[in-house]
Amino acid sequence: MLRDIHHMLRAHLASRYSAWTWFCITFLIFLTHLLTSRYHDFYYDSSGYWFLANTFDQKGASRFSFYNFNSALRGYLLPLLHYPAAVIVREWFPDAVSEAAKIMGALWAGAVFGVAAPALWEKASGKVVNNLRRLLFVGVGFVLWRDYFNFPLSDFPSVLAVVLALLVAHRARNYWSALAAGALVAAAVYIRPLSLLVTPFVLVLLLLGPSAQTDTAGSNVSWLKQAARLGLFALAFLLLAIPQYLINVNNYQSPNLLILGLGDGDFRVNDVDNVYLFKINEGLDKQRYETNIGTDYPIPQATFLDPAGRALLERNGNPLFDSYFKYFVFVVSHPADMTALYTRHFFNGLDVLYPGPYVSRIYGSTLSLSLVNYTVLFAAFLVILLRVQQLRLRHWLMVGGLFITCLASMPLMIETRYFLPLDLLLYAVACFGWPAEWRWTTVPKHHIVSVVLAYCFFVAICLTLSSNTQASLSLKPKTLQR
Template sequence: MLVIGNKRKVLLTIGVFFICFILLNLHFGKKIEEAPGWCDYVLYWQLGKNLFKEGHFSLYTLENPFRGTILPLIYGGMYYIGANVFASETIGYIVCSSLIYAILYAVIIPLFIKQMGLKSDIFIMGGILCLSLIFWYGIFLYPLSDVMAFLFVLIACCLLQKSQKNVGHKNLVYGIGIGVCLYCAYNIRSVYMFAAFCILISAAIQNIKNRKVFGVMLGNVCGIMIAAIPQIIINKALFGVWSIKNIASQSIIKLHLKTGFEVQRYETYVGEIGKEIGKQYPNYSVVFEDPIGIELLAREGIEAFDSIGEYFLFCLRNFFDVVGVFIRHLINALCPCYPELYIENVNRNRVLLILLNVVILYLGGYILVYALKYKSSFFIRVLKENFLNFMIILIPCMASIPGAIELRFFFPLHVLVYILVAVGIRSGEVRKSIISKWYLHCLCFALVLMPFWVIWGETFAKMRYVVALYSPWG
């Protein structure tokens, strides 16, 4: 068993996973250099480099106000290590990011599983890692925001559980750690503010019973303020206000809400067609249009939402049509069929990957149904005791549904499914139930596959090449 307290096994597992991520980067590494310079990851990396462009560290050299400060600080640190230790910023990124991802899969996720009352062994962790690499290997190749935000939220969840078991000054320390992680997750991806609220409310409720709420909440506030210092400095310098918010991100949110009605999903395309079509403005991507959403906007003459309130009123006036749009968004969010992330061949065969994905989703759904239908005391207890943990991970994903669907926004949702499947399959009673009624499961799988296949087929038929939804360079 992979026990968190066994340092030797943990270090060995980190080493094995670290090598896996190094090999992944070495195999696909050239794609980083080939991607267009306007992609998000280039922006994040360049912002990190800019912290040192005057020959020394300075926050005031951050040029783009649309992104928070935490991610550039992380990638700036990787750049500095690469430039000064390895004499190569690329090697610095590969080594540092591989170590972070190895710790995520070898330490943080097992600890998260353990604190849910489950056991995690090397086979479970290997299964979760393999599924992540099969469907999402591209997300580990580029300096993006999604895995980092997810990492901070998982650490906050683990610290929250730890805080319940300690008294005295340790609660203040855990509270500070929770606050730092929550603000970092929010600053990296603003949609994680919903997860932050859930964790803060949970920390207050759970610690009231133990009369430790003051220490934990004081720690939360202190942690948030400590982590927010770089953003406060930037806000004062650029906008003249003292604030912990990423002020300029609001325009991006409004843009995503509008494009959420126009497209069912959005992919970043870096192939030859886009290069030829977009010679004048090479910010090319692929969208899969939603005719109903486009018709809704045209019918009311909406070219942009001026405020969040206007958006909600629009949704209320067209409630059932909007629900249909969101359902199509959700179903598309369950189909990670472009694991490379930056796509060179949009039309390549995706059948096997889609089928495997539906198998994983079916198994995850069946394990939940099994726990509820057969009143499995073990699984029911896990679901009840960890309902809030699940919501903390799922709410940011659900909050992304109204916007333009980019599959990487839903990476945490799929990792949660992989955890559920890996842990469930290791259960003897679940395996026995599946094997004993395999023919019934084949029939149910076919019934589940059909509606997904129809909607996905309709989505892919609406593909077209367009100028990127948003150029991060302005």
């Protein structure tokens, strides 16, 4: 009996359920956790997004209008996606705001972990991902990011749009694909403006043609068809840009298609109101940020300082950069120091210490979560090291599309959510890309010993770096255990 059950279980894990089945499985896993989690309120950015969803009709006081949207910092699209739920909750379930957000969060989780990311991997690799690997991928996402889905934030929706845009562009077979790719890139941009950097990668993928054979056999698509694809991509992008343009012109007298990124004076650098400039100045002497909602830390801003960055600024007269050119000159003038600073930021971007954006216990132990994270990262880096030569141009374009926003976030004071696209890529490499022939029973023992030693060394380095960062917590140092 037990043997039959074992064989049946192995058969199910080795098979492949449909995308719809995996969406439902992932949705239910996350929803069960979210509805029983400790979080029942919105904080800071998440509260702001839900508030903006109610501004389109001024909380029912007027008819729906884009002109009612009153933020020059945020894009219109994510609040618009929340708008139907906001109206339903406001009219019929006024005490279920948190539950509505959690249901939407579980939907985002099901789409990202259950469908989109595995589908992109399958199309890029040409290999089917079985149920065991999918379950492992969902499990990793659940362990490391589960509490993000309690809140109506922009990170996972924007990443979902980017992943789907890359998927559509990679498998493009007709003009509808160009329209869909343009709309998805625009969706990512109007949810998170930095996603504009993804555009060239999606466009090149789109123009490479509909199949992998195009790479070797040469493109037979005429220039006229290529121009038509570009035109349709631009048309779809512009259609989603129209509401943002109307909002900018009517409310802020700015004929701009993009999100203005103005913070009501909160992000000024020498009278220049620019969010990104403000944040790259912050990132020179502050390496990491967490948002505290608990009682074990006295203020909401849990800032991890960068003593080396602060010393660099002091040696140069504490400059304030009110233009990108000045910042660039400073970076070029201090290559070693800035390389070290960006390396610290890169590690912090991958170092997931808490499974949610709002931390109820800053001084709680992060060791167990860190060990899971470092194990997955080690597996991913091992696969990359030994299989990177198999990547082709189309693969590099997809990697670039996922990595580019992380690269642009590297100068900032890091929040781990900024590196979410790269995290998803590395989790996929570890869970989907681990070769089936790499088994303990078939690999020579001396290779196993080498891998184990390398793993121990990797984890030791990561724990050391993480410990150093946590010790720099501004008001009171933190350790791995507390």
